[in-house]
Amino acid sequence: MIKPQLTEEQREALEQHHGLLQVDEEGRKYVLMSMDVYRELMGVGTDEELQASLKALQVGLADIDAGRTRPFRDVLAELESE
Template sequence: MPNIRSSADLRNNYNDISSYCHAYNEPVFITKNGKGDLAVMSMETYEEMAGRIELYSKLQEGLADIDAGNTRPFADVMADLRHRRERR
């Protein structure tokens, strides 16, 4: 169940909200005038979420390449990498 707090609660009880975000690794939703306004989360939770989004984006790119036929046999790729390494 989401933790929903008012903007006044954020202002008056910042430390409690911060502690919650760090302890439970989930956002606290802040309302303003009774309507959703913000989602507050710890930096660690944000960075983890951003990393997942980046990973999913890379996976989607790879799947799109497969669908478009932009692939090469593994043995060819490894041979190219070995060749590049030897040129150094």
């Protein structure tokens, strides 16, 4: 796993924006957030929950890359019919 280092500018920006920062670079959009913000947003308390959450994100991204997705409207219609 790559563990990139934040620049001092990125650290300062995260502090100024309470741990959550959206970055647009050459048409690409990124979201940087502190671990505290991630844990709060995702309701992750324990380290085990954190690891499970990060693994689920990796699995979801792999599914997207492999084309294993369904249109949101289809999923929503299915949920509404149940």
